Amino acid sequence: MKKLLAVFALSLLGAAAFCADRPTLAVMPFIIDQSLEIRFGDTVIQPTVVETSFSDQLMQNIVKSRKFDVLERANIRKIMNENNLTESDYSKPGEAERIGKLLVADYLVVGYIDRVEYQAEQKNIEITGERRTNIIGAIKTHFRVVETKSGKIVCAHSINEKLNSKNIAFSERKEMTLGEFQDRFFEATATKASNYVLEGIYPIKVASVGGLKIVLNRGDGSGLVKGDRLFVYELGESVKDPDTGEVLGAAESKVAEIEITDVQQKLSEAKIISSVGNVLAGSICRRAEKAVQKEAPDHPRVTPGW
Numbered sequence: 001m002k003k004l005l006a007v008f009a010l011s012l013l014g015a016a017a018f019c020a021d022r023p024t025l026a027v028m029p030f031i032i033d034q035s036l037e038i039r040f041g042d043t044v045i046q047p048t049v050v051e052t053s054f055s056d057q058l059m060q061n062i063v064k065s066r067k068f069d070v071l072e073r074a075n076i077r078k079i080m081n082e083n084n085l086t087e088s089d090y091s092k093p094g095e096a097e098r099i100g101k102l103l104v105a106d107y108l109v110v111g112y113i114d115r116v117e118y119q120a121e122q123k124n125i126e127i128t129g130e131r132r133t134n135i136i137g138a139i140k141t142h143f144r145v146v147e148t149k150s151g152k153i154v155c156a157h158s159i160n161e162k163l164n165s166k167n168i169a170f171s172e173r174k175e176m177t178l179g180e181f182q183d184r185f186f187e188a189t190a191t192k193a194s195n196y197v198l199e200g201i202y203p204i205k206v207a208s209v210g211g212l213k214i215v216l217n218r219g220d221g222s223g224l225v226k227g228d229r230l231f232v233y234e235l236g237e238s239v240k241d242p243d244t245g246e247v248l249g250a251a252e253s254k255v256a257e258i259e260i261t262d263v264q265q266k267l268s269e270a271k272i273i274s275s276v277g278n279v280l281a282g283s284i285c286r287r288a289e290k291a292v293q294k295e296a297p298d299h300p301r302v303t304p305g306w
Contacts, residue, residue, distance in 0.1 A: 023106035023201075025068040026076055027059045028099075030141065031087045032113040040118040040135070040178055050116050054141070054186045058109070061194035064220060066266065067202050071105060079103055100148020107154070109197060111143025118178070121164075135165040135178065137185040143193060145200050155200025161189040195223045204285040206232065207267060214258060214279060216268045224260050224268050229288035232256040232279050255279060257288065 030051050038045040055073065063070050079102055080086070089095060096108050121134040142158035163185045165173045173181075198218075207217045218224060236251040255277035258270040272279060 022067065022069050024071065024104060025062065025107045025109065026071040026100075026103050026105040027055055027062065027073075027109045028076065028111075029073075029087060030055050030111045030113050030143070032116075036116070038116050038118070041120060043178065045116075045118075045182075047113075047116075050186075051113060053182065054113065054139075054190060057186050057190035058193055058197075061190055062197060065194070065198050065202075065218070065222060067198060068107070071103060076103065094151060096146040096148050097151050100146075105148055107201065108146045108148055109143060110146060111141055111193075113139065113141045115140040121166075135176075135181045136162070137181065138162045139185070139189055141189065141193070143197075145197055155196060157193070157196045159189060159192055159196075161185070161192065163188060191223045198222065199286075204230070206279060206281050206283045206285065208281055209279050212272045214270050214272065216260075216270060216285060219264050219266045219268055222263075222268070224263050226260055226263060228260040229273070230258050230260070230270070230285040231288055232258055232275075232283050232285050234277060234280065234283055252284070253277070255283065258285070 032047045032051045034047050036047045038047060038050060059070055059073065062068060083102055085099065085102075089099075096110070100106070100108055115138065117138045119136050121136055123132045123134065138161070140158070140160050142156070144156035145154040146152070147154050163181075165176060165181055168176070168184065204216055204218045204222070204224075207215045209215075216224075231254050233252040234255045236253060239251055240246065256275035256279050257273045258279075259273050260268055260270050262269040
């Protein structure tokens, strides 16, 4: 019996040690103008509802990644209230370090929601005489991830997301309410935001390679779906700032293009489509659609030193 208890205690210590290795992240309440008028017909949607729904979805997606210990929203609010902190305080430059210490968080996600709009698009179906309503939603948000120890901004992005219910499968949208549409809308936006957060701190990496089959260290909740294409990059020598000597990251060279074949809870499987070099465990991956939006730079890309 004592032996079993000892084994159980060791397993708990091992689990605790594993969790302790994960950095702590806090998604601060997104700032939104409380006087912002958000309407859908005669329905008025409170800005607080929008902020809470979006932030909660963003937190859920980051939790799914299993890369961070994510602070509960209620605990963040409690500590903010105890220290008389408001949204305007934690959005000020240089405040991240102090707030990070109060929250005992390694990273803060600080953001704004600038615009939220809904409109109805009426369409008459001539054959049946039916009148169908499509819901269109638009949101603009921008955010940054701050490393609280150094105060450095790890990444910063803006998202302009638009969703038209006509692009949702008819079987799903036929009886869809505004609330259900809003959930779908925020989920799509939060997925993009969480992917930027994750990739800014922990880019997608190759976990193992076996012939043409590779395994990635990102699974469900990462936004990866079957059929997605990604580029694999090999990391080269470190790149330093010639003025300060600070390590900026490492030069990258593209070695392969891969396609996702299966997304599981904790990992994803992919196959190599084309390659110009060896794909090794630890290589980083970037979504192909991002790479084709810009022309290839004349100089090697640089990966920040995670």
